Amino acid sequence: MKGIRTAPYFFIAPTMLLILVFSILPIGVALVISFTNTDMAGLGDMSEIRFVGFSNYLEVLRDPTFLKSILNTLFYVVIGVPAVIMFSLAVAVLINFGKSKIFHIFRLVYYIPSVTNIVAIAVIWGYLYNPSVGLFNFLLGKLHLGPVPWLQDPVIAKLSLIMLAVWRNIGLNMIIFIAAIRSIPRDYYEAAELDGASSWRQLISITVPMLSYAIFFVSITTMIGWLQFFEEPFIMTKGGPLDSTTSVSLFIYRNGFQLSNFGYAAAGSFILFFAIMAVTIFQFKLQRKDMSI
């Protein structure tokens, strides 16, 4: 039997140990190897590893593929994040508007894509996007619209991936918004009702402003998530065609696990890390400025 004094330490020991080994230690290791030339050869023979200072970082920042991946990732974020926020907010508002229990089915329907396996989804959508036998081009053909090179054209491929990712992301954020809307005190709406405000007016003047915190929370988490955009290009296009869909995460993965340039990839990952932190801090500052006005 453990005494009360020591008990907590026993309880947290397993997870703290795991966090130490698999979250904290890796950061240190990543930092160290980003300053070395660690690669497959270095793994086998430790003496191969040399300290190379900042050269990994400088090389990465000059790597045309890396720069392309940055542009691609920004493309994803700038288009995808607002789309996700708008759609999930819209769906949340619509669902909340409904009185009957049937509307609960919609919560299910819109949320399902969020919990289903990404590989399965990629397989399904890959088939939908197929230029010759895919459903999308088939339906477009029925409307006498040309076949679209969904995953073959450099720009359209990015948009196709975004469409897929937005479809997957709406559910989660929709739930957050629904919970947030439900927590708005009824009194506001009742007062507005007595003043004769229409539903639309109430939406604009009560619901949306009261949701500013939830919207902020959702934007930050969604943006952080999309800056790490990985699985969709990884499974569907492998970064192609010609690296036009490669994201920063995919670049890191490719250099680390396929080319085994561990040091190089680690440097890239820290650049991503700093970018995410910078964007997050910037958003917080923006929000603070907003609030104080």
Place this chain on the structure above:
Amino acid sequence: MKSATYTPGARIRSKKRGGALSQWIVGAILTLGGVLFVLPFVWMLISSLKTEADMIRIPPSLWPHPVTFANFPKLFKGMDFAVYLKNTLIIVLFSFVGLFLNAMAGFAFGKYRFKGRASLFLLVLATMMIPSQVTMIPTYLILNSMHLMNTMAGIVLPGFANSFMIFLLRQFMTNIPDEILEATRMDGSGEFRLFLRIILPMSAPILAVQAILTFIGGWNSFLWPLIIANSDKLYTLSVGLSLLQGQHGGDYALQMAGAAFMVVPIIVIFMFFQRQIIDNYAISGVK
């Protein structure tokens, strides 16, 4: 004029939500969107029942001619899906061990006062901020040096500790009344007994939700098994499906069957437990 038994809430609520017409309009919009939303899944199911020839026919047929269930046994006979299923279930089982460990930590952080509690908890929260791209490669190297490559341990260990889960569990457990703990202690129960007999049962709502999410996460696990496993023997369903897509690029019906096999159980589970999962966010508090 309003009667003496006027109840403001009821009358105004119905006015606020608009008349029946707006309800129907909203319903129609959501239904249209909903149909478009589930279209990929419907298409997946229909396609999994097609023969291969049917799949590549131009123009594509909407309904299978003929309807065949043969794709599903094919997954298990020829495509090792039985092995993948086994591995996936093993991972799911281990994930529940992880849940247990996280619950222990949540309990300690929530119900005990001990030196270092604040800073350690801060540390736990801070690790949530680290993007996985940073830890991916060094974790791989660490596991390599621990000779855990291509082992089940290597696949599941990194995912055991989940900061967010610890946070949620702690939040919930803080609300368990101290009196109950005191009473149990006075009866001579040890701390671990206390945890198993009192804390866990009382945390059933949040544990149930986390269990479901843990199951879904384990069932869907893809990237880490892909990275750590070198041989077929350890691949999960997701990895197997991605192999199917890569190697048998042309066999669409088979791929759709594989996708269906992965997706349908999750949809069923989710349908049953949607209340609990969706309320998870209410329990833990969005704020």
